[in-house]
Amino acid sequence: MKHLFIINPAAGSRDQTQDYTRRIQTACEAAGLHYRIAVSEGPGDCRRLAREAAQTGEELRIYACGGDGTLNEVAAGAAGFPNAAVTHYAGGSGNDFVKIFSEPGAFFSLDRLLDAEETAFDMIRCNEDLALNICSVGLDARIGTDVANYKRLPFLQGFRAYAVSTVVNVIRGIGEHYVVRVNGETIDGSKTMICVCNGRFYGGGFNPVPEADPADGVLEILLVEKVSRLQVSEIVGKYKNGKYRDYPELIRHIRAKEIDIFCDAPAAVNLDGELRRAQEIHMSVAAEKLRFFYPRGLTWAAKQTANV
Numbered sequence: 001m002k003h004l005f006i007i008n009p010a011a012g013s014r015d016q017t018q019d020y021t022r023r024i025q026t027a028c029e030a031a032g033l034h035y036r037i038a039v040s041e042g043p044g045d046c047r048r049l050a051r052e053a054a055q056t057g058e059e060l061r062i063y064a065c066g067g068d069g070t071l072n073e074v075a076a077g078a079a080g081f082p083n084a085a086v087t088h089y090a091g092g093s094g095n096d097f098v099k100i101f102s103e104p105g106a107f108f109s110l111d112r113l114l115d116a117e118e119t120a121f122d123m124i125r126c127n128e129d130l131a132l133n134i135c136s137v138g139l140d141a142r143i144g145t146d147v148a149n150y151k152r153l154p155f156l157q158g159f160r161a162y163a164v165s166t167v168v169n170v171i172r173g174i175g176e177h178y179v180v181r182v183n184g185e186t187i188d189g190s191k192t193m194i195c196v197c198n199g200r201f202y203g204g205g206f207n208p209v210p211e212a213d214p215a216d217g218v219l220e221i222l223l224v225e226k227v228s229r230l231q232v233s234e235i236v237g238k239y240k241n242g243k244y245r246d247y248p249e250l251i252r253h254i255r256a257k258e259i260d261i262f263c264d265a266p267a268a269v270n271l272d273g274e275l276r277r278a279q280e281i282h283m284s285v286a287a288e289k290l291r292f293f294y295p296r297g298l299t300w301a302a303k304q305t306a307n308v
Contacts, residue, residue: 002060003028003035004053006046006074011066011092020065020091027110046070050077054084061085061293063113067092068133068202072272076130079123080288087113087293093161097133097272099201100214102299112295119294121214124198124271125286127278131271132214132290134202135283137261138193138224139174139232141270143203161204166236175226179262182221182254190226194261196283197221200302202272209253210242211302217285221254258284 005024009015017039028035040046050062054077062084064074071088078084088098090107098107106112124131143166175190197212197220209220222244227235235247244251261281269276294300 008066008070046073047077054081085291106295116293123286133199140193
């Protein structure tokens with residue numbers, strides 16, 4: 001079996017290519033592994049590198065070395081290839097997807113990742129793209145995709161960058177008109193945001209649907225009604241901690257395999273922190289599955305009582 005390490009120099013608050021390379025060489029040479037290191041040269045390159053490696057048909061494990069955006073690109077490149085498995089060698093500012101596991105810190109340890117077990121995770125198909133964790137439209141998408149503008153500033157990593165982006169985008173405006181079709185129902189009206197979850201954490205620690213299970217073949221969807229600026233500040237804590245049931249008149253929870261969203265004009269779409277723009281958006285559980293490996297002994301099952 002081969003091991004491919006894809007490093008994203010743009011991930012996190014600084015370029016960690018040298019640090020990653022040193023740790024990878026030390027661990028893999030000590031273990032006598034067949035390995036290769038590839039460094040991304042720009043947006044989309046991690047996806048290309050993963051896809052090209054997976055297309056060889058050789059049994060391999062691919063390590064996404066960076067943040068959630070790096071993991072999303074690598075997962076999108078390798079999804080659907082039965083010979084390729086993916087993991088996150090964490091080094092970003094949020095590292096949100098792996099927070100579903102019982103010990104997220106284990107994804108910073110290459111020794112732990114080299115002694116791994118596997119599962120199969122769903123992916124989200126969003127128009128022509130694939131995402132692993134969480135997609136969103138509306139205020140939340142603007143906030144999430146603007147985080148990159150702040151995360152490299154001093155003292156603004158993780159949730160702080162998300163909080164600053166929230167303030168800026170709330171000032172810009174909140175509600176937009178959408179037509180949503182889901183589970184045979186058409187919903188026409190203004191919404192603050194629409195969040196579609198496969199995973200459970202994003203935005204440096206937001207956990208909107210704690211019961212989301214990335215292996216159950218269903219998407220967890222939150223439709224947030226248009227609210228005032230005062231209401232945004234009131235409910236953000238509840239939303240962040242998965243207490244959407246405390247606001248049934250403002251936040252509607254739907255479980256579905258697919259959803260269509262029609263916007264009045266091209267809108268920002270967040271795919272695991274990556275920005276897309278579209279006027280018609282179709283999201284569904286993708287036909288492609290992802291082989292995902294993780295440090296042995298960890299668990300990732302959701303706590304079904306978290307939102308009661």
